[in-house]
Amino acid sequence: MEIKNVVLAGAGVLGSQIAFQAARCGYQVKIWNRHIDRAERRLAAIKDPFMREMKASAADYQAAMDNIVDISNDLKATVADADLVIESVSESVEIKKAFYGELCPLLPEKTILTSNSSTFIPSELVGFTDRPSRFAHLHFANHIWKHNVAEIVGNPKTDPAVIEDLTSFARSIKMVPVVLKKEQHGYIMNALxxxxxxxxxxxxxxxxxxxxxxxxxxxxxxxxxxxxxxxxxxxxxxxxxxxxxxxxxxxxxxxxxxxxxxxxxxxxxxxxxxxxxxxxxxxxxxxxxxxxxxx
CATH class of the missing domain: 1.10.1040.10 (N-(1-d-carboxylethyl)-l-norvaline Dehydrogenase; domain 2)
Structure with missing residues (x-):
């Protein structure tokens, strides 16, 4: 499956960085966040560390921002044509469960749903979704443009083709994909x-x-x-x-x-x-x- 339309659900510290990196690499990115002003502030906070660490210009930053085509708190409109949704809401199983209950009825059948959770494994969250074969975790490090690892792990029912699609997506946003052979709390990065x-x-x-x-x-x-x-x-x-x-x-x-x-x-x-x-x-x-x- 070709991934074109990317949605970040939750624009916290890392969610905003993932959105920025995907936009920087040419994807049309939409962001859903309950508080639009907070998402905007977090995206603005990326500018200085990105420019400093990547020796980039203000024009480079703005070019990426121009590909973030929408920041909204309207979940239905945001995910209407999503090929990939990366969930990055708070690290609480109750919050994630409630969010998936709200999200999944709105997703197109084609959508791959991933979580950037740093705490839970896919098997602990997949039961809250409606698409076990199209659900996996896609985990990034802070300052994603510099520490460019993407850890990928499925649940026992994840379609291998989905793992391949996520691996290709990771490479396309200048990440080094690391596919885990089995579920592990903390993946490799946080387990260490x-x-x-x-x-x-x-x-x-x-x-x-x-x-x-x-x-x-x-x-x-x-x-x-x-x-x-x-x-x-x-x-x-x-x-x-x-x-x-x-x-x-x-x-x-x-x-x-x-x-x-x-x-x-x-x-x-x-x-x-x-x-x-x-x-x-x-x-x-x-x-x-x-x-x-x-x-």
Missing amino acids: LVPLLNAGMALWANGVADPHTIDKDWIISNGSPLGPFMIQDIVGLRTTYAVVLNQYQQTNNELFKKIADKLKPMIDAGHTGVEAGQGFYHYPNPEYEDPDFFK
Whole structure:
């Protein structure tokens, strides 16, 4: 199947980036988001990091934006002719279930439905859809234009042709497709990353050290470019909070509840990371950019 019309359902930090990257590569992209102004702000926030990291011009950014042909909160109109829908709503099984219940009756039969979920596997969501053979996960990294991996995994009923179509689509938007042989929570990317982030959060929640000290130790001792709390700010603490709550629900491990309880006041205060201007650090000039931070 040739994919022409792409819809992003949910324009959060990563959803907006996926829409931008597909548009940048020539697709006519539509975005559905319950709050149009938030989607517009997130797309605008892409401009500076995209231009800086890709050494691109304002004209390059605008050329991509010109291919985002609609931003709407009218779901029926947005998906009316969709070849591919990439769901990127909040990491909550209840929210995703409700959204699929709203979405699926509106989709054309041809539409491939994917989720960018970073927490759930396809088998945990496919039962909320009406198209198991045309449902898979298509997962991206933050700053998609630079960290250009697309992880692809189906559920046991996914048509192999759909996996092939998604692989071709990933290549067409300048991604390196990674097709998993079986379902895995966190795919490859987060199966490796999340234990590091959890370890950092546990040290903080247990009062061993503060986030800046933990990041400083990790970076100096390992030569890593970012510490776990720097990464959390980029990901966004709302996503982190949802992931931690899900881990608590799955395991009943009180440590995850302890971490969630530490995060909740930050989220309630609006300190949700880079996008908000404050998380574990203050932006646009985070403390770790000060040369004295590592002394």
